[in-house]
Amino acid sequence: MRRRMLLLTSVAVLVAFAGCRHRCHKLRKDDCCPAPGVGTRNPALLPPTGLPTTPGGAPSVLPPGGSNYLPPSPAPKPGGGPDVLFPDPLPPGAHSHSSRPVQPNKPAVLSGPVKPATAEPQRAAAGLPGYTKVKDGLFAGQKPTLDGFDSLKSAGFRTVIYLHAPGADVAAVKDVATTRDLNFLAIETTPETLAEASAKFDRAAGDRLNRPAYVFADDGARAGALWYLHFRNDAQGDDVARLRAKALGLSDQTEEGKAFAPAVEKVLEAK
Helix, strand or coil, rough: HHHHHHCCCCCCCCHHHHHCCCCCCCCCCCCCCCCCCCCCCCHHCCCCCCCCHHHHHHHCCCCCCCCCCCCCCCCCCCCCCCCEEEEEECCCCCCCCCCCCCCCCCCCCCCCCCCCCCCCCCCCCCCCCEEEEEEEEEEEEEECCCHHHHHHHHHHHCCCEEECCCCCCHHHHHHHHHHCCCEEEEECCCCHHHHHHHHHHHHHCCCCCHEEEEECCCCCCHHHHHHHHHHHHHHHHHHHHHHHHCCCCCCCCHHHHHHHHHHHHHHHHHC
């Protein structure tokens, strides 16, 4: 009896190994594991039936070995394209939108636009007889008193232009102006030197670094003659230039004015 049981057991083992050679050890091959290449893989990865896998003699895109998955793309070779550099990570607490530290307890907003500097000073009239505005950044009047120089400084003037006669005490006026941090320009103005004085005055009045500037003279006729030539150089007509210069001292009634009148005409004829 025991021999019979051993014989039956041996036969069952042989049948099991003969039915399937895979690890499932099923008795029938039909119930065995699926054939290689067929199973639970996604059918979308398989090419449609009836179509050639290598049309026109082109090499097949399927990898060898019967696998339905494409091989990974090879890594790009060094030097095959531009290198992409990424910024270094910011340290803790840093702000990426600005390199300036944000002050505590203050909102991080932009301030208003910076207003450009203007050549227009504040109103300065104390100690300045005949003070008047000629044009942007240029003002005129009579010789300032000590309080007048203080007014020019307080109002934000940069320069004073002194149209003086020969022998005038220029050094004293310069000392009063420079001690108040005012630029000082002295132009000797006579009928004989009127052409040269006019050229210097135009350069000084046209330089915006000198503005705002205050122009004064010991005599109104001297200042009026230079202003008249300045207006004519600005391409203003004779009537307009004469009218504007008359308000600044131009005259042909005084002795000084009568001396400058022919000199003015001479300068105009030379241009």
